[in-house]
Amino acid sequence: MLIKELIEIYEVIDDSKVDGEKVKRVFEKSFHENITVKTVYGENGKTDFIKIKIPGESGKINSGKYKTLGIIGRLGGIGARPSVVGSVSDGDGAIAALAIALKLSRMQERGDVLKGDVIISTHICPDAPTMPHDPVPFMGSPIDMKTCNEQEVDKDMDAILSIDTTKGNNIVNNNGFAISPTVKEGYILKTSEDLLDIMMTTTGKAPFVLPITTQDITPYGNGLSHINSIMQPATHTDKPVVGIAITTETAVAGCATGASHFTDIENSARFALEVAKRFTSNGCSFYDEEEFDTLIDLYGEMNHLQTLGKMIK
Numbered sequence: 001m002l003i004k005e006l007i008e009i010y011e012v013i014d015d016s017k018v019d020g021e022k023v024k025r026v027f028e029k030s031f032h033e034n035i036t037v038k039t040v041y042g043e044n045g046k047t048d049f050i051k052i053k054i055p056g057e058s059g060k061i062n063s064g065k066y067k068t069l070g071i072i073g074r075l076g077g078i079g080a081r082p083s084v085v086g087s088v089s090d091g092d093g094a095i096a097a098l099a100i101a102l103k104l105s106r107m108q109e110r111g112d113v114l115k116g117d118v119i120i121s122t123h124i125c126p127d128a129p130t131m132p133h134d135p136v137p138f139m140g141s142p143i144d145m146k147t148c149n150e151q152e153v154d155k156d157m158d159a160i161l162s163i164d165t166t167k168g169n170n171i172v173n174n175n176g177f178a179i180s181p182t183v184k185e186g187y188i189l190k191t192s193e194d195l196l197d198i199m200m201t202t203t204g205k206a207p208f209v210l211p212i213t214t215q216d217i218t219p220y221g222n223g224l225s226h227i228n229s230i231m232q233p234a235t236h237t238d239k240p241v242v243g244i245a246i247t248t249e250t251a252v253a254g255c256a257t258g259a260s261h262f263t264d265i266e267n268s269a270r271f272a273l274e275v276a277k278r279f280t281s282n283g284c285s286f287y288d289e290e291e292f293d294t295l296i297d298l299y300g301e302m303n304h305l306q307t308l309g310k311m312i313k
Contacts, residue, residue, distance in 0.1 A: 077128020
């Protein structure tokens with residue numbers, strides 16, 4: 001379980017003056033040489049990107065052959081000050097990702113080292129802007145999505161889990177989390193059976209799948225509707241991406257305070273941790289490689305969907 005880690009991370013980020021360096025200090029005993037913090041400025045303010053590389057026993061960091069899993073905590077901001085006071089629902093993805101990093105660090109201290117590496121990235125912004133959206137307001141971001149992807153997606157990631165609060169919709173109506181079908185190079189592929197099995201094991205319930213559309217896997221800025229930013233990392237990589245959507249029964253604004261549910265965040269983080277264990281030891285797959293190759297042979301490449309498309313007037 002990640003109960004202790006979630007509480008510790010929340011206590012750090014629930015602060016109007018929190019920044020990347022304060023978060024970094026939580027991990028300094030374990031991975032100080034593999035943690036980077038970078039302040040990035042945008043038109044609407046600034047944020048601190050934090051990236052934590054957790055070396056596996058035989059991962060790329062140690063010149064090994066095992067795969068690297070990327071875990072991205074997606075969000076606009078962990079707070080929307082001065083519009084609202086306190087931590088907002090939109091920050092759940094960052095909390096989950098950082099709690100996983102803290103749990104993995106403690107596992108290593110106790111001798112439980114994964115085979116491959118895990119790279120965890122997110123950003124820390126306590127005063128992000130908000131923006132109008134139907135049915136509830138969206139959290140904005142101090143920086144644009146292209147910059148966000150450039151900072152959070154790492155070339156060494158062989159597959160990516162993107163954790164994002166996905167409550168501002170009328171599509172997924174359960175408290176908990178849902179996983180998306182795998183997205184790769186403009187294709188929405190079948191939902192991974194391996195990941196569904198892990199989800200059933202960690203929750204003890206039938207799995208929920210997030211319905212995504214072609215619009216959702218295209219880049220922000222093209223004028224199309226997106227459920228949120230959960231699938232945006234898929235526009236910046238040729239590796240498979242799966243979204244972990246933290247969900248609710250009713251539509252809840254990302255800028256709402258008091259709307260983060262501890263059990264839902266812990267369930268999603270524990271699921272991602274179990275995926276990390278299996279993926280980095282070559283024990284699970286995000287997609288069927290042979291079937292993907294057949295798709296390309298039959299229908300051609302779809303990676304134009306990873307771009308802004310034709311010139312937007």
